[in-house]
Amino acid sequence: MRKFAFSACFIAVAAVTGCTNNEPQDPKVTIDKNPYPSTYQAAGQVTTLIKGATVLTGTGERLENADVLLVDGKVSAVGQGIEDGSAVVIDGSGKWVTPGIIDVHSHLGAYPSPSVESHQDGNEMTNPVTAEVWVEHSIWPQDPGFEAARAGGITTLQILPGSGNLIGGRGVTLKNITSPTMQGMKFPEAPYGLKMACGENPKRVYGSRTDAPMTRMGNMAGYRMAFAEAAEYKRAWDKYERDYDAGLNPEAPERNIQLDTLKGVLDGEIKIHNHCYKAEEMAMMVDLSKEFGYHAGTFHHAIEAYKIGDLLADNKVCAAMWPDWWGFKMEAYDMILENVAVVDSFKNSCAVVHSDSDTTIQRLNQEAAKVMYRANENGFDIDEAHAITWITLNAAKSLGVDDKVGSLEAGKQGDVVVWNQNPFSVYAKAEQVFIDGAKVFDLNDDSYQAKSDFLLGQK
Amino acid sequence: MNSLKTIKKSLLTIAVLGAFNVAAETVAITNTTIYTGTDQGVMTDANVVIDGGKIVAINPASLEVDRTVDGSGRVLTAGFIASLNQLGLVEVGAVSTSRDARAKKGGITFDASLAFNPESTLVPFARKGGITHSVVSPRGGDGIFSGTSFNVDLSGDFDSVVSTESAVIAGFGAASKDSRASSLQSLKDKLKGQKDKLDKAAKKDDDKKAKEPSAEEKLLTALLNGEKPLIASASRATDILNLLAIKKEFGLNLVLAWSYDAVKVKTQIADAGVPVILNGMHNLPGNFDSLSASLETAGELEKAGIKVILANTDSHLIYNLRLDAGNAVSYGMSAQGALQAVTSNVAEVFGIEGGVVAKGQPANLVLWSGDPFEISSSALNVWIDGEEQDLTTRQDKLRDRYTSKEDKRRGYIK
Numbered sequence: 122m123r124k125f126a127f128s129a130c131f132i133a134v135a136a137v138t139g140c141t142n143n144e145p146q147d148p149k150v151t152i153d154k155n156p157y158p159s160t161y162q163a164a165g166q167v168t169t170l171i172k173g174a175t176v177l178t179g180t181g182e183r184l185e186n187a188d189v190l191l192v193d194g195k196v197s198a199v200g201q202g203i204e205d206g207s208a209v210v211i212d213g214s215g216k217w218v219t220p221g222i223i224d225v226h227s228h229l230g231a232y233p234s235p236s237v238e239s240h241q242d243g244n245e246m247t248n249p250v251t252a253e254v255w256v257e258h259s260i261w262p263q264d265p266g267f268e269a270a271r272a273g274g275i276t277t278l279q280i281l282p283g284s285g286n287l288i289g290g291r292g293v294t295l296k297n298i299t300s301p302t303m304q305g306m307k308f309p310e311a312p313y314g315l316k317m318a319c320g321e322n323p324k325r326v327y328g329s330r331t332d333a334p335m336t337r338m339g340n341m342a343g344y345r346m347a348f349a350e351a352a353e354y355k356r357a358w359d360k361y362e363r364d365y366d367a368g369l370n371p372e373a374p375e376r377n378i379q380l381d382t383l384k385g386v387l388d389g390e391i392k393i394h395n396h397c398y399k400a401e402e403m404a405m406m407v408d409l410s411k412e413f414g415y416h417a418g419t420f421h422h423a424i425e426a427y428k429i430g431d432l433l434a435d436n437k438v439c440a441a442m443w444p445d446w447w448g449f450k451m452e453a454y455d456m457i458l459e460n461v462a463v464v465d466s467f468k469n470s471c472a473v474v475h476s477d478s479d480t481t482i483q484r485l486n487q488e489a490a491k492v493m494y495r496a497n498e499n500g501f502d503i504d505e506a507h508a509i510t511w512i513t514l515n516a517a518k519s520l521g522v523d524d525k526v527g528s529l530e531a532g533k534q535g536d537v538v539v540w541n542q543n544p545f546s547v548y549a550k551a552e553q554v555f556i557d558g559a560k561v562f563d564l565n566d567d568s569y570q571a572k573s574d575f576l577l578g579q580k
Numbered sequence: 581m582n583s584l585k586t587i588k589k590s591l592l593t594i595a596v597l598g599a600f601n602v603a604a605e606t607v608a609i610t611n612t613t614i615y616t617g618t619d620q621g622v623m624t625d626a627n628v629v630i631d632g633g634k635i636v637a638i639n640p641a642s643l644e645v646d647r648t649v650d651g652s653g654r655v656l657t658a659g660f661i662a663s664l665n666q667l668g669l670v671e672v673g674a675v676s677t678s679r680d681a682r683a684k685k686g687g688i689t690f691d692a693s694l695a696f697n698p699e700s701t702l703v704p705f706a707r708k709g710g711i712t713h714s715v716v717s718p719r720g721g722d723g724i725f726s727g728t729s730f731n732v733d734l735s736g737d738f739d740s741v742v743s744t745e746s747a748v749i750a751g752f753g754a755a756s757k758d759s760r761a762s763s764l765q766s767l768k769d770k771l772k773g774q775k776d777k778l779d780k781a782a783k784k785d786d787d788k789k790a791k792e793p794s795a796e797e798k799l800l801t802a803l804l805n806g807e808k809p810l811i812a813s814a815s816r817a818t819d820i821l822n823l824l825a826i827k828k829e830f831g832l833n834l835v836l837a838w839s840y841d842a843v844k845v846k847t848q849i850a851d852a853g854v855p856v857i858l859n860g861m862h863n864l865p866g867n868f869d870s871l872s873a874s875l876e877t878a879g880e881l882e883k884a885g886i887k888v889i890l891a892n893t894d895s896h897l898i899y900n901l902r903l904d905a906g907n908a909v910s911y912g913m914s915a916q917g918a919l920q921a922v923t924s925n926v927a928e929v930f931g932i933e934g935g936v937v938a939k940g941q942p943a944n945l946v947l948w949s950g951d952p953f954e955i956s957s958s959a960l961n962v963w964i965d966g967e968e969q970d971l972t973t974r975q976d977k978l979r980d981r982y983t984s985k986e987d988k989r990r991g992y993i994k
Contacts, residue, residue: 480862
């Protein structure tokens with residue numbers, strides 16, 4: 122990792138020259154924090170009224186025989202007896218309505234189908250710390266997995282780099298629409314994520330090359346050195362800002378793309394998404410975040426989260442989990458089927474069900490259902506209205522977009538799924554999917570079933 | 581939690597009886613709904629009697645049994661049979677010393693059954709999902725053959741291996757370091773070579789001079805005689821057609837596996853009477869061999885008259901087989917077809933006794949709390965050869981430890 126240069130002004134002060142109020146100021150150096158901005162625009166928004174459905178709001182409520190009205194791409198009203206003469210009406214009787222499903226952990230587009238050599242774009246395993254890479258620069262929007270996920274009700278998803286590195290790079294949150302560009306899918310104003318990884322993967326990748334890290338203690342050293350350097354970088358920039366604002370003419374610190382991202386974490390602008398399975402490691406990652414003054418964000422996979430549910434809740438960190446994956450590594454050996462439910466049982470908890478899979482992302486509703494039913498067989502009392510939060514509002518919180526999506530509340534973005542029946546059934550299917558009030562999928566209407574360029578024209 | 585305790589208690593009773601008496605105990609599952617898996621379809625309000633490891637009666641005139649299990653509101657099926665996984669051959673995927681499914685060279689004679697570990701924690705986890713048997717297969721190897729599969733029950737006992745060499749496992753199609761043509765040619769060459777040897781031997785008058793065939797020759801002969809199924813993984817339609825042609829030429833008992841392009845040539849597959857093994861949840865084009873992968877494949881093949889087997893290859897998660905079946909129903913399979921795809925079809929192809937609920941069949945049974953394919957349901961009782969199974973897992977122990985209200989350090993809660 123390269124050291125940044127101390128500002129010339131800092132050195133000059135020691136020599137008692139320059140940096141006075143009298144010196145004219147050079148133009149202020151600012152860093153564009155959004156150089157690849159979203160160009161996403163909803164297309165085909167229609168005022169839509171879903172009538173007489175069972176509605177899971179995503180806030181823990183279940184409304185029977187209820188209506189949902191979408192106007193100008195937003196949720197306009199949720200409740201009973203809603204009328205709108207201009208709306209396209211969907212008969213919701215016998216159907217269930219939920220917020221659009223959100224997956225906080227996907228590699229679609231970065232590890233797309235077909236998963237051929239040319240498409241392995243998710244892990245920049247050339248250095249254990251690659252905070253400078255942004256997974257959005259790897260995304261192939263024609264991955265047929267996006268269409269398959271949309272058919273399963275996925276409206277928002279975070280694409281993350283892989284877990285080969287200690288700090289793998291930035292993740293990006295997308296709206297699940299078709300677009301020839303990544304920017305066209307990019308969720309406007311969603312914060313960036315930063316992928317970190319504990320445990321076996323980074324130490325295996327680098328240890329097998331006799332590089333650091335080779336051990337778990339090497340992992341911890343790697344994060345600490347990276348954040349120590351980022352703290353210095355941040356201090357230098359903060360000082361530059363302060364001095365400039367005080368009318369001085371300081372020299373800006375040398376730009377460092379890697380440290381920009383870590384500084385973003387320290388500034389609270391970028392959310393941590395930390396692949397971390399084991400209780401003892403998650404506890405240390407919480408301490409690490411305190412050592413450097415950032416928030417630990419979300420632990421992904423979090424197989425052993427149930428062992429430290431209180432600690433996670435006390436520190437207000439989210440845990441994103443599978444219902445049942447286990448045994449593929451030692452750190453995944455202690456899975457329990459009730460993991461999500463245990464984490465969820467603590468006050469201030471944030472339990473999320475995620476996929477990390479191009480297959481189960483298509484059935485995140487069933488993944489949540491597995492947890493609910495197995496937990497209820499073993500002393501829990503969880504209903505659908507609550508369990509849906511694991512794949513809607515809690516997921517939105519994890520991504521920092523809970524002010525925009527994740528629940529059916531007036532003013533939120535019109536991301537909605539109409540299910541043909543209770544979505545916690547194996548037989549449930551997403552019948553209609555809306556993103557920002559525009560229909561993007563219809564099970565019974567081929568004209569609303571997109572096909573990726575890759576599959577078009579294939580026999 | 582109470583129901584769990586009750587189950588544990590009843591298991592304790594069985595265990596005590598078991599010391600001297602299990603084989604003699606007769607059990608009736610009463611007033612239940614049976615998904616027979618046979619032409620009988622669904623039977624309601626039925627009584628099923630188990631004795632000596634067999635189903636001895638369905639709806640007898642009178643019930644004279646040692647014990648009854650109330651099956652009302654529940655569904656009884658044959659135990660589900662998983663296939664083509666590495667159950668008992670792997671404990672932790674990334675721990676090399678816990679992996680035994682792959683021989684360095686592989687080859688047709690590799691029999692991994694000697695490595696089967698009935699005490700693996702994967703076994704009770706799968707059993708709790710209503711799996712009573714599995715066809716375990718080797719994987720990898722240098723040539724086209726990875727070895728032979730073997731059949732196990734999921735009792736966890738040391739005598740779990742029911743039979744060995746239940747099928748020959750071979751791989752075709754997309755290859756990263758060779759042409760797909762090579763593997764097809766290799767199969768033809770092997771079969772042709774063995775056929776020539778047999779023809780030659782048949783022409784010789786003097787039997788006494790015939791050499792004892794090698795293990796490989798025996799297996800190839802069994803393939804040529806159609807005695808043993810050849811499980812051929814091949815996805816692209818051209819590979820499937822080539823394999824069908826080889827089947828015809830040599831009279832093989834061919835079974836296709838992971839054939840995601842099968843819908844394109846379903847008529848030919850049906851005409852050849854070839855079963856197809858699928859991961860029903862695979863619907864994305866992993867490479868150019870599976871561009872037509874779809875959730876509807878299983879249903880479409882069933883409608884074409886093809887015998888379909890649903891398999892879940894993730895050895896740690898084969899308990900999800902019932903949900904794979906449910907999803908297959910959701911996407912077009914019949915409920916009966918999906919049931920057979922995880923019971924009788926597997927039994928028939930791999931030569932496992934049972935797979936249906938019928939008089940005289942082995943008592944490999946699962947009593948479900950409801951629709952076996954539904955997420956809300958679970959297996960309440962599982963019998964293997966008439967013996968009721970423990971349904972607690974290591975995962976249950978971990979859950980109980982960490983959700984215990986006991987005021988103790990967790991390490992002491994066991």
